[in-house]
Amino acid sequence: MVLVIGGSGSGKSLWAEGYVASFPGQKYYLATMHIYDEETRGRIERHRRQRSGKGFFTIEQPVDIRLAADKINLYQERTESCRHGKGVALLECIGSLAANEMFGGQEPAAEEAVVEKIVSGIASLKEELKNLVIVSNNVFEDGKVYDDTTMAYIRAMGWINERLAAMADQVVEVVAGIPVILKEEPGGNVPCTF
Numbered sequence: 001m002v003l004v005i006g007g008s009g010s011g012k013s014l015w016a017e018g019y020v021a022s023f024p025g026q027k028y029y030l031a032t033m034h035i036y037d038e039e040t041r042g043r044i045e046r047h048r049r050q051r052s053g054k055g056f057f058t059i060e061q062p063v064d065i066r067l068a069a070d071k072i073n074l075y076q077e078r079t080e081s082c083r084h085g086k087g088v089a090l091l092e093c094i095g096s097l098a099a100n101e102m103f104g105g106q107e108p109a110a111e112e113a114v115v116e117k118i119v120s121g122i123a124s125l126k127e128e129l130k131n132l133v134i135v136s137n138n139v140f141e142d143g144k145v146y147d148d149t150t151m152a153y154i155r156a157m158g159w160i161n162e163r164l165a166a167m168a169d170q171v172v173e174v175v176a177g178i179p180v181i182l183k184e185e186p187g188g189n190v191p192c193t194f
Contacts, residue, residue, distance in 0.1 A: 001126055002133045003168040004179075005161060007141065011177030014050055016090055016135050021054040023131060026076070026087035029056040030068050030125075032097040047092065056090070062100045065091070066121035069128040086130040094118070094136035094164070098156055108149055111156040119163045126167070136161050138173075 002019070006012035020027055029051060035041050057075060061068040072087065091097075101114045126132050139157050146154070165171045171183035 001131070001164075001168045002170045002172060003136060003161070003164045004133060004172050004174060005136045005138055006174035007138045010174045012135055012174040013047060013092060015172075015174045015177065015179055016092070016133050017051050017054060020088055020090040020131075020133050021051075021056075023088045025130070027054070027056045028068075028072055028075075028087060028089040028129075029058045030065070030089055030091040031058055031060050032062050032065070032091070032093060032100065034062050034096070034100060062096070063104060064121065065097060065118060066124045069125050072128060086128060088131040088133070089125070089129050091122070091125075091132065091134045094134060094160055095139065095157065098153065098160060102153055102156060108152065111152045111159070114156050115159045115163070118160055119167075122164065123167065134164060134168075136164065 002016075004012050004016045004019075031044075031047075033040060033044055035044060059068050059071045059075075061071070068089070068091075072089070076087070097118060098114055101117060102109050102111070122132070122134065137157065140154050145151065165183065168183065169185040170181065173180045173182055
């Protein structure tokens with residue numbers, strides 16, 4: 001498992017897509033963003049163009065990320081791609097997933113519940129894949145204090161990133177399109193073979 005973090009516009013998504021595209025075998029793109037307005041529609045279209053031709057099978061999973069494992073298994077059964085290995089997935093991105101989980105109901109969900117749901121879902125997903133690459137945001141570096149709801153989201157993102165970093169074999173921060181390795185377990189940077 002590789003956790004790729006970076007600020008807005010850092011190039012983290014493009015780097016992660018290129019990294020995953022270099023792996024042999026079946027590749028899944030786990031998309032978490034809802035289309036809310038023209039800005040999000042534009043971001044989604046830009047990401048689709050970026051990954052075009054890179055061999056990804058896209059799974060839309062804006063909430064309940066653990067359910068993506070069932071969709072991957074169903075796809076593998078239908079295509080018999082499981083004979084080539086469990087595959088590699090790119091989860092794009094934790095920031096959208098956390099926002100969807102936290103703000104998808106009438107009232108914001110408790111930050112602890114959001115953290116647990118996402119981390120346990122990713123742990124389940126990790127078991128179903130040969131490799132999992134997760135893109136997440138640095139949302140806590142501006143030093144500003146926001147309203148209580150936004151601060152709850154920021155704290156949840158911090159806890160999620162901490163727990164995913166602990167689970168990961170490799171943590172990469174992308175700064176201005178340049179990957180900086182923050183954590184590397186033995187063998188953590190070697191693409192899988194199927």
